[in-house]
Amino acid sequence: MGMSKFILAEALSAATGVKVKLQSQISDYEIALELDVMSLPAVALLGQLPNSGLKTSTNPLISQSTVSSLRKELFVIPDEFFDSRYDFDFTNMSKSNDGCLRGGEPYLRPYGWMRFALKVLNKYPDGNAWLGPDGWRSHSVPGEWPVSYHGTGLQGAEGIIKTYYQAGNGKACGRGIYSTPNITVANSYAETKKFTSQKNGKTYKVILQNRINPAKRTVHGNTWLVPVPEGTSAEQERIIVESAIRPYGLLLQEVKK
Structure with a gap:
């Protein structure tokens, strides 16, 4: 059907109410959680972020406490999600x-x-x-x-x-x-x-x-x-x-x- 994976990520953003990106869009200076199919029900239906998969920046100025205070972004690995x-x-x-x-x-x-x-x-x-x-x-x-x-x-x-x-x-x-x-x-x-x-x-x-x-x-x-x-x-x-x-x-x- 030729649908862009970028558009599918946008669709997931609409379905979950949280910004979802492709893994390729996540840089070393962003903090994001991986959205996998097992955590999708909790995210889309409960508004809960995934329990695991925390990816932190390599920037040493970003501490673990800072991670918890920032608004989380989600990312998907297309070949593992679709x-x-x-x-x-x-x-x-x-x-x-x-x-x-x-x-x-x-x-x-x-x-x-x-x-x-x-x-x-x-x-x-x-x-x-x-x-x-x-x-x-x-x-x-x-x-x-x-x-x-x-x-x-x-x-x-x-x-x-x-x-x-x-x-x-x-x-x-x-x-x-x-x-x-x-x-x-x-x-x-x-x-x-x-x-x-x-x-x-x-x-x-x-x-x-x-x-x-x-x-x-x-x-x-x-x-x-x-x-x-x-x-x-x-x-x-x-x-x-x-x-x-x-x-x-x-x-x-x-x-x-």
């Missing part, structure tokens, strides 16, 4: 009900979007069953998780866990991270979070495509909630989210002028 083998262009595909299932749930494919795959294979200690096999198929397989979408306007850039109130009746559905199995719903949130690329001047919307652990979510119509109880520590929030929702694709859609 997996172009599984990219897929849905932009010109027709919107039809093709009856796909993932994790026993209907899979509404992201028609109208370009998907850039994240390098998640063999990253998790429980293996790859949560992803299921690659390629088009209408059926689910054992151990596979359903697909959900997270428009960056849902919470991502704010990094705030909220109590979700169901549309229509205002009924509280609990505190936590929410996403949706419906790409159209996610798109309505993504409308609020756009970025204009410094590389080509085009404007894009961004959505995270995830797999969600069905045992760790509650269903409220088109909203899937990963409960995070009040009073949970930041570290425990990270553990809950990383075990329940795993981004595996970055979706981009150009906003036509």
Whole structure:
């Protein structure tokens, strides 16, 4: 699909609310944290910076205490973060009900979007069953998780866990991270979070495509909630989210002028 890695870094900035650069853009005099696919859920959904990967400047005037007081930048190593083998262009595909299932749930494919795959294979200690096999198929397989979408306007850039109130009746559905199995719903949130690329001047919307652990979510119509109880520590929030929702694709859609 020929998308510049620079633009993908810009998309990650929009999705996380933190400036993300390519490794090649980081100089010896900058302080940055490496963003890897394992830490993406905590960064994008909780607003927490990665726990590890601190890269400090070689400048001896920059002390460790100074590091903690500076606003952090994130960087990615493209070949370790993205997996172009599984990219897929849905932009010109027709919107039809093709009856796909993932994790026993209907899979509404992201028609109208370009998907850039994240390098998640063999990253998790429980293996790859949560992803299921690659390629088009209408059926689910054992151990596979359903697909959900997270428009960056849902919470991502704010990094705030909220109590979700169901549309229509205002009924509280609990505190936590929410996403949706419906790409159209996610798109309505993504409308609020756009970025204009410094590389080509085009404007894009961004959505995270995830797999969600069905045992760790509650269903409220088109909203899937990963409960995070009040009073949970930041570290425990990270553990809950990383075990329940795993981004595996970055979706981009150009906003036509």
